[in-house]
Amino acid sequence: MITRRGLLKLIxxxxxxxxxxxxxxxxxxxxxxxxxxxxxxxxxxxxPGLKLRIVALADIHACEPWMSANRIASICRQANDxxxxxxVLLGDYAAGMNFVSxxxxxxxxxxxxATLSAPLGVHAIMGNHDWWEDKTAQRNGGGTTFGHRALQDxxxxxxxxxxxxxxxxxxxxxxxxxxDQRALIAGKKWKRKHLQGLDDLDGTLAQITDTAPxxxxxxxxxxxxxxxxxxxxTLSGHTHGGQVRFLGHAPMVPSSYGDRYAYGxxxxxxxxxxxSGGLGCSVAPIRFGVPxxxxxxxxx
Numbered sequence: 001m002i003t004r005r006g007l008l009k010l011i012x013x014x015x016x017x018x019x020x021x022x023x024x025x026x027x028x029x030x031x032x033x034x035x036x037x038x039x040x041x042x043x044x045x046x047x048p049g050l051k052l053r054i055v056a057l058a059d060i061h062a063c064e065p066w067m068s069a070n071r072i073a074s075i076c077r078q079a080n081d082x083x084x085x086x087x088v089l090l091g092d093y094a095a096g097m098n099f100v101s102x103x104x105x106x107x108x109x110x111x112x113x114a115t116l117s118a119p120l121g122v123h124a125i126m127g128n129h130d131w132w133e134d135k136t137a138q139r140n141g142g143g144t145t146f147g148h149r150a151l152q153d154x155x156x157x158x159x160x161x162x163x164x165x166x167x168x169x170x171x172x173x174x175x176x177x178x179x180d181q182r183a184l185i186a187g188k189k190w191k192r193k194h195l196q197g198l199d200d201l202d203g204t205l206a207q208i209t210d211t212a213p214x215x216x217x218x219x220x221x222x223x224x225x226x227x228x229x230x231x232x233x234t235l236s237g238h239t240h241g242g243q244v245r246f247l248g249h250a251p252m253v254p255s256s257y258g259d260r261y262a263y264g265x266x267x268x269x270x271x272x273x274x275x276s277g278g279l280g281c282s283v284a285p286i287r288f289g290v291p292x293x294x295x296x297x298x299x300x
Contacts, residue, residue, distance in 0.1 A: 033291035034075065036082065037277070040298040043232040044270050046213050049300070050171045054215070055084030055118065056295040058237025059127065061280030062104035063095035069104055072112035075279065079116060079294050085168055086120040089113065089156070090237035091127025091180065091219035093147050094134075096282035106150035114154035120166055123175055124151050124158045127219040127238060128195075129282065131183040141184060142198060159217060161200040163207040174214035176204050176231075181220045201226055221261035224273045233299065234273045239263060241277035241290035250290070263290065 057079060061067055079087060093113075095103050116122045130147035131137055137145045144160075151158050159177020166175055181197035201223060208214055213232040218224075221236035241263035242250020253262040260266075266273040279292040 034078070034279075035291050035293040036078075036296060037293045038296045038298070039265050039274055041233075041265070041272060042300055043213070043272050044229070046232055046300055047171050047173070050168065050173065050213070051298070051300040052086070052168055052173065053082075053084045054235070054295075054297040054299065055079050055082050055087045056090060056235055056274075056276055056297065057087070057116075057279060058090035058276040058295070059092040059240055059278030059280050059282070060109065060113075061096050061129065061278075061282055062093055062109035063097070063100040063280075064102040064104060066100070066285050067095075067104070067280040069108040069112045072104075072109055073115055075294065076112060076115045080118075082294065082296055084118045084296065086166070086175070087116050087118040087122045088175075088217055088235060089116075089122065089124035089151075090217060090235060090276060091125050092129045092237065092278070092280075092282070093127070093150075094129045094132075096129040096280070097284060099285045106146045107153075110150035110154045110156075113151070113156065116156075120168060122156050123177065123217070124156050125177040125217045125219055126158065126160070126180050126183075128180050128182040131180055131198075132185060138185060160198075161204045163204055163214070165210075165212065172210070172212040173232075174208050174212055175217070176208065176214055177217040178204060178219070178223065181218070181223060199223065205230065220255070221266075221273060221275050222256050224261060224266070224268070224271070227271060227273075229269065229271050232272065233297070234271070235276070235295075235297070236261070236273065237276045237278050239275055239278075240282060240287070241275070243281065243284075243287055243290060245289035 134145040160179045163176035179198040181199045182195040183198040184196040186194045216234045220238045242253045276295045277290045
């Protein structure tokens with residue numbers, strides 16, 4: 001039979017464990033960890049001999065103390081050291097929560113991102129929070145957000161349902177970027193039925209005019225079931241890997257498909273999707289089992 005002293009030790013130990021776990025989830029993992037997650041694949045139809053390294057950053061959610069301009073600049077320096085041929089930004093630069101000591105202005109986070117460099121350039125798309133935090137863009141029902149303008153002002157190309165043909169070593173490939181699938185809020189923010197997308201998958205793919213392989217940037221991975229096998233790879237963010245993961249499973253994922261497209265490399269019907277766990281936090285400043293990450297993809 002447990003004694004009173006034993007019970008107090010048990011309670012004290014449980015409390016200490018809870019405090020330690022909370023400290024890790026709220027402070028250490030979001031603020032102090034940064035992984036480099038690597039994938040290597042040769043998709044069906046990929047051009048023989050074409051080797052392409054992609055460095056991807058997603059879901060920065062600039063705010064202090066979690067993702068300051070200095071921290072973003074430090075992440076960019078690490079990204080530049082990874083030897084990418086091309087760097088892509090997968091959306092959600094704006095803060096997505098209220099637990100902040102200061103919001104980082106778009107001119108600050110864009111200046112930090114301007115330090116990114118790659119031989120084939122830095123290319124970006126927008127995320128849902130970039131739209132949600134821009135009240136003027138919401139009232140206009142479209143156009144450009146302060147995020148679009150901030151990135152363009154520092155020389156980073158932003159894709160809004162656009163595709164461009166690039167070359168490496170004389171071999172071509174396409175890079176296509178969708179506008180956000182949950183951009184406009186018609187009612188309550190957290191009800192999917194009240195969200196309107198500005199994405200145009202068919203119109204974007206129609207701009208691809210030859211048989212060179214193509215890569216799609218789409219902030220939310222929920223578009224993936226509609227992506228044709230013509231696309232060699234789809235790159236997404238948005239989910240943060242669920243932000244909390246136990247034994248490879250996330251209990252809450254901002255996706256209509258639950259955990260199906262929450263994180264990692266997903267292959268369906270010979271189509272490839274890679275979902276980044278992202279860098280910042282949304283809703284609450286907590287990460288557990290899915291630390292901030294830079295994604296490196298080696299194709300070919």
